[in-house]
Amino acid sequence: MNIVVGVTGGIAAYKTVHLVRLLIKAGHDVTVIPTDDALRFVGTPTWEAISRHPVTTSVHDDVARVRHVALGQAAELVIIAPATANTIATMTAGIADDLLGTTLLATTAPVVIAPAMHAEMWQHPATQANIATLRERGVRIVGPAEGELAGGDSGPGRMVEPEEIVAAALAVFAARDLDGLRVVVSAGGTREPIDPVRYLGNRSSGRQGTALAVEAAERGAEVQLVATNVSRDVLQDAGRHPNIRILSAGTAAELGAVMAEAAAASDVVVMTAAVADYRPATVAERKLTKEAGPLTSIELVENEDIVAGLAAARLAGRAPAGQVIVAFAAETPNDEAELLERAHGKRQRKGVDLLVVNEVGWDRGFEIPDNAVRIVSETGVLASVAGSKRDVAGAVWDAIVAARS
């Protein structure tokens, strides 16, 4: 693919050298267009050597080939990394006072930008308004991430890593096979209060559910992500996506109510959240103390099975036609046969179309980026996937697409 990489004047420009390398290694033809300021951080020889193309910032070079518009016209993708607050402002205003500016006005290719600046500049209403305008025009914004910034400050403003920028940029061309589909995904784990400071909970971080929501949104779906005790950090990517609306729930009862309402108008329901099967029969108004007497047991009552309830609502006609329901199960089996037997039984019992089952243990499945799952349907094991939670999300959506057709 013919890719233009615009580089503007921020310290993160040094990371863009690696970004260009990644694109070249993946077989793309890359033309780098720095701004004059960018060249104060990384010089022309580096960009020429790494991209194997001549590099200039000026609209007055190579005039015979109308370079100031030719690069933009020929580009199939434009990535700007880092994108400073100033460049974001000039882009928004359509100012074309250098080669990058003219290229941006001349191109009809998708544009992906990776902002990098100090947190205050990112949060300034001017920058935020510019970002909103660019987004409306279809520009994809990747980041910024939270973290350490130049000068020892920290906060939102760090350019995201080159690998992530490349993945996000190329995702623009990925399948849009979920276009217009209404989807609800639950993520995380419920907490059932014992008293105002204690709860019964589980180790689910919400990473797999969040990856499912982001994957669906990238493939064109309108997503509601019901976050059940998921940290801000885990929700970062989802929070940035214009097609994802984040709702929240705390207990199983709250999650049940939010899911029932969302599912009634969704084409696909994915229940990734780990739901407590039981809750304390009574919740103490005030903190339980040892002085009030030793607490050696807690009486529990069973929670309703949310996903089974959604499947029953569908059977009763209270769901859009053709709705697909997916449940997840974390198991600690002795062997593969037992894992699959439990998976098939659970899928049938809950009345869902697909059950995604993974093996968990003290050091597997939870709170870590990788996952290994089987996707089970009425006809057997549809797929076995091991990889990142995003890879798993991709395979689950492939299975959902197949189930719908």
Ligand code: CTP
């Ligand atoms: N689930 C639910 N409501 C519950 C319990 C579970 O909706 N009260 C959903 C989970 O979100 C998940 C699926 O059911 O999608 C399987 O969860 P799991 O805990 O494995 O199912 P259980 O029925 O609780 O089975 P087990 O006895 O093995 O814990």
